Amino acid sequence: MKAAQLYGKEKVRVSEVDKPEINENEVLLKVKAASLCGTDVRMYKNGHEGVDEKHPLTLGHELAGVIAEVGTKITSYKVGQRVSVAPNIGCGVCDQCVSGNTHLCANYQAFGINLSGGFAEYLKIPEKAVQQGNITPLADETSFEQAALIEPFSCVFNGQNIAKVYPGDTVLIIGGGPIGIMHVMLAFSQGAGKVILTDHHEDRMAAVKRILPQLITLTSENLADKITAETKGQGVNLCIVAAPSPEAQTESLQYMATNGRLLFFGGLPKGRENVSLNTNLLHYKQLRIFGCTRASLSSYRTSEKLIASGQVPIEQLITKRYLLNDFKQALENAEKSVGLKNVIVFE
Secondary structure, eight states: OEEEEEEETTEEEEEEOOOOOOOTTOEEEEEEEEEOOHHHHHHHHHOOTTOBTTBOEEOOOSEEEEEEEEOTTOOSOOTTOEEEEOOEEOOSSSHHHHTTOGGGOTTOEEBTTTBOOSSBSEEEEOHHHHHHTOEEEOOTTOOHHHHHTHHHHHHHHHHHHHHOOOTTOEEEEEOOSHHHHHHHHHHHHTTOSEEEEEOSOHHHHHHHHHHOTTOEEEOSTTHHHHHHHHTTTOOEEEEEEOSSOHHHHHHHGGGEEEEEEEEEESOOOTTOOOOOOOHHHHHHTTOEEEEEOSOOHHHHHHHHHHHHHTSSOGGGGEEEEEOGGGHHHHHHHHHTTOSSEEEEEOO
């Protein structure tokens, strides 16, 4: 079978590899769609621990497909079933795993990160992932391409589930990439009264506006004054920083309403992790700041249901589809932020 594999820093190629064989407790997935994300790009640009010419890694952690084989002891799944797969697998016995937060396990593994991933014709789902519930059956309404986007959307859901969107809230989202747009979509579906998006790329905001005409878009210049005018001096109830920008995190406190919430979504570049915050604003406005990472299996399954319901038009984020042989072109476009989501599709 064919697989897109990382061989080291800026070394990736589509290779012929052996089709996985499963044991009695495993599942073999025929991949139908797999989406590229920023993590794939970073691993390509920076290299990845333990990956070299002699130890290549098949990338891809946003994926969906059809079950091709099931082990003889598997009773929960069947051949031909349409499913998607959550990538993070916990150890199963630590306090985080026992609490249902397998994604926070200190010793977690993940498809496309330290296990073979979804940019391949077939993927083996190991016993631990089967038993933990990483496989999610898809509703008939959910396409494979939509299902490939469940993983990033579930991370967005996890963040908003932590910081909360209350009916009528005014929500500001800083960053108009695919994740920021998913935050816009989810905030509306959660009952936000007003959602504001700001990004340096005005053409990107215009594209989002066409998808979601009720969205308010603001350029970043003099943003604090614009937020003040838009909220009649109140500020926003929730601000989500969905951009890897220390400056955006620092400046976000000045946009807030009293008793507001901030969500710092995603990480910052190495060497720029320390951020200066005006803690008087934090104190006197009684603000709360939240962080989030990855998503629980519960968040993943809830995200599938939301997408299947049609409340979240996530398929509109798919800019272009590629065959696996064109993986390098898809990766190059993702690296250059050409379009939004680039998806590899399989026949």
